Amino acid sequence: MTMTGNSTVDVGATGTIIVGNNSESTGILSVGGGSKMTANTIGIGGNNDGAAGGLGTASVSGVGSELRTIGDSGFMSVGRSGTGSLAVSNQGTLSATNLTVGRSAGGVGSLTIDNGNITLSGQQASGNGAAFVIGNRGGTGLATITNNSQVTISNLGSGGASLNVGGTPTNPFGTGTLTVSHSQVTLNAAPGQATVRIGHDGTGTATFNASTLNVGDGSLIIAGQPGSSGTLTLNAGTVMNTGYVGVGATQAGPGGTGSLIMNNSTVNTTTFEIGALGMLSGNGAVINATGDVIVGGIISPGNSPGRININCNLITLPGSRLILDIQSFGDGYDIDHLIIGNDSTFSLSSLQIVFNFLGNTDPTAFAASGGFDLDNFIQSLNPLTGAVTGLSTVFGPEQSWGNVIDASRIMVQSSDFNVTQLALQADGSFNVVAAPVPELSTWLMMALGLLSVTAVARRGRSQQGLRCMVHAACAGGAPRGGSAAIGQGHEADVDMLLRWQFVVLTLLGAVALALMLANAGLFTLNRDAQTALGQRQQYVQQTIALESLYRDIVKALAELAVKGNDPQLIAILRAQGLSVTIDGPAGAAPASATAAPSTTAAAPARKPEKAK
Numbered sequence: 001m002t003m004t005g006n007s008t009v010d011v012g013a014t015g016t017i018i019v020g021n022n023s024e025s026t027g028i029l030s031v032g033g034g035s036k037m038t039a040n041t042i043g044i045g046g047n048n049d050g051a052a053g054g055l056g057t058a059s060v061s062g063v064g065s066e067l068r069t070i071g072d073s074g075f076m077s078v079g080r081s082g083t084g085s086l087a088v089s090n091q092g093t094l095s096a097t098n099l100t101v102g103r104s105a106g107g108v109g110s111l112t113i114d115n116g117n118i119t120l121s122g123q124q125a126s127g128n129g130a131a132f133v134i135g136n137r138g139g140t141g142l143a144t145i146t147n148n149s150q151v152t153i154s155n156l157g158s159g160g161a162s163l164n165v166g167g168t169p170t171n172p173f174g175t176g177t178l179t180v181s182h183s184q185v186t187l188n189a190a191p192g193q194a195t196v197r198i199g200h201d202g203t204g205t206a207t208f209n210a211s212t213l214n215v216g217d218g219s220l221i222i223a224g225q226p227g228s229s230g231t232l233t234l235n236a237g238t239v240m241n242t243g244y245v246g247v248g249a250t251q252a253g254p255g256g257t258g259s260l261i262m263n264n265s266t267v268n269t270t271t272f273e274i275g276a277l278g279m280l281s282g283n284g285a286v287i288n289a290t291g292d293v294i295v296g297g298i299i300s301p302g303n304s305p306g307r308i309n310i311n312c313n314l315i316t317l318p319g320s321r322l323i324l325d326i327q328s329f330g331d332g333y334d335i336d337h338l339i340i341g342n343d344s345t346f347s348l349s350s351l352q353i354v355f356n357f358l359g360n361t362d363p364t365a366f367a368a369s370g371g372f373d374l375d376n377f378i379q380s381l382n383p384l385t386g387a388v389t390g391l392s393t394v395f396g397p398e399q400s401w402g403n404v405i406d407a408s409r410i411m412v413q414s415s416d417f418n419v420t421q422l423a424l425q426a427d428g429s430f431n432v433v434a435a436p437v438p439e440l441s442t443w444l445m446m447a448l449g450l451l452s453v454t455a456v457a458r459r460g461r462s463q464q465g466l467r468c469m470v471h472a473a474c475a476g477g478a479p480r481g482g483s484a485a486i487g488q489g490h491e492a493d494v495d496m497l498l499r500w501q502f503v504v505l506t507l508l509g510a511v512a513l514a515l516m517l518a519n520a521g522l523f524t525l526n527r528d529a530q531t532a533l534g535q536r537q538q539y540v541q542q543t544i545a546l547e548s549l550y551r552d553i554v555k556a557l558a559e560l561a562v563k564g565n566d567p568q569l570i571a572i573l574r575a576q577g578l579s580v581t582i583d584g585p586a587g588a589a590p591a592s593a594t595a596a597p598s599t600t601a602a603a604p605a606r607k608p609e610k611a612k
Helices: 363-368 440-476 499-562 569-574
Strands: 009-012 016-019 027-033 036-039 041-044 056-063 066-069 075-080 082-088 093-096 098-103 108-114 118-121 130-138 140-146 151-155 161-165 177-182 182-187 196-198 203-208 210-214 217-220 228-233 237-243 242-246 257-263 266-269 271-274 280-284 283-297 299-303 307-316 323-330 330-336 336-340 352-357 378-381 386-388 408-413 416-426 431-435 580-581 590-593
Touching: 016 027, 016 036, 016 056, 027 036, 027 066, 036 041, 036 093, 041 056, 041 066, 041 082, 041 203, 041 378, 066 075, 066 330, 075 140, 075 307, 082 093, 098 118, 098 177, 118 130, 130 151, 130 203, 161 182, 161 203, 161 299, 196 203, 210 580, 217 228, 217 283, 242 257, 242 266, 242 280, 242 352, 266 271, 271 280, 280 283, 299 307, 299 336, 323 363, 352 363, 363 416, 363 431, 408 416, 408 431
Parallel strands: 009 036, 016 041, 027 056, 036 066, 041 075, 056 082, 066 093, 075 098, 082 108, 093 118, 098 130, 108 140, 118 151, 130 161, 140 177, 151 182, 161 196, 177 203, 182 210, 196 217, 203 228, 210 237, 217 242, 228 257, 237 266, 242 271, 257 280, 266 283, 271 283, 280 299, 283 307, 299 323, 307 336, 323 352, 336 378, 352 408
Antiparallel strands: 075 082, 075 108, 098 108, 098 140, 130 140, 130 177, 323 330, 378 386, 416 431, 580 590
16 A cells, blocks of 8 residues: 555544554555554554464655554554564654564564654553563564654653563563664653663663663663563763663662673763673763662673773672773783772772783783783773873772772683782782693694604504515515516515604604693693682782781780780780880880881882873
8 A cells, every 4th residue: 555645544543554464464555745644553564462463564754754543552563473564764753652563472573764753652541651662572673763863752641651672561571672873762751750671571682873862860771680681782972861770780679681882972870780690891981870880790891992981989799890801912002991980989899800811912011011000990080180090099098909909809811821920019000920821722733743743653664564565575476366567576666764764753753742741731730820829819918908907906015015014915926026115215105016137128119100
């Protein structure tokens, strides 16, 4: 069916229009030239959750051209138990209360909006508010919105307004994919009633490129239910405004496996939460929150490497991880940065920090360059001046890297190097010792060489035997019934190894085997040593954390011994290698305890200027 010239089809507030109704039908609809089609329900590619739909194709193009649903349902579907495709272009419009793409088992829907409009408003008689749904009830939906298109979802009633990709609370499960480029999506609802769900209880994937997503004071939740999977990617200057962001988390509790990838994009929110199965990653990400960023999952800056800015209070929970990549290039290094606003508070004691050396990046060489320093990775931003400095520059009087983070939670991973020592220094730098991992290709080459040598040696021995047989044939004539062509009174031309060559090659094969076994043994020992040193390092770091406490205890005991003139306490201190010295007349100055014999400590060297 084709509509042009401002034509109208209106089947009323209770009527239904279906394009491709059942499994044996195919329908085509074209609405253009300012024409309008109106019904209570419009289905393209089926219209029944319990029966297989047909194949439906529809298009809406041009200013004033419109598909509209009205009445107590106001429902429009694309691919409901069937296969449906709908394209809107050149300022064409879809108007409904609920628009669903890909619904029910067997439902496959595709929606393309190119410089078009979607206007969803009101509330159904059932109480469901205005909603844009992509993939639910086991269906599969794909929606692409491009070229300055506008999507508006509005409802001030109790049902709220929602955008759902991969299941909804009332119609669970499904697979949805949404791509928005150079366009805008806006939700308007009563306070707290607007919701964007990416992978509610199904699988949802959404990508925004150079676009805007406005949710007001509502919520954006990625992977909202346990078992769900959701991924949201914000690229190229995309801005998202919302009251709450949950990545694998909700206000009510944990969610599924969620991922938020931000590349040169911004999120403005009140509260930002990453659940235990959630991950925040990307390069050039900016998160502005008036409340807290609560991390129970993973922060992994960069597309190896990159930067994430968090301008708000940062709270890390047990199980949280910060993965920091280091990549060598030429004579320098690219590293990840986590940057925190200088007017923000931070709690990092529960955070596990993983330094991930990419490719053949050498941890020892990186430390020698002066770059292996926490202040280079975790930094502070002055939003007024734009200056970025090491986080330790905004530490309070009682703060240091030793108590801001838990050194026992720091680890290194590398595919090419075994790290046998990692020690955090008081200034935030690291001492590290690493050795190259023996390459499997080296072992394989040794084994191949051994096999080749053995094969040649065996061939040589076999050909020696053949030579003897040829001589025998020449001396005694051809065997009975055999061919006389072998002899003819001449020695056969057969390649073979001399005895000394055979012996040398056999010895070389034995040496190659020994080297391969030694290499494998060293690799195993290296792994065991790395594990043992890691355990020792954890013990050392825990001891360092108690050093200041022990120093205060010793000082207090010394003062008590002098003040009370307690010879027994003084004797105990001396037995531990400590001498008690009174700086002046008794009671005039506090006592001090020093190690005996005394040692002189050099002043610590100034840290090199950190690379930004």
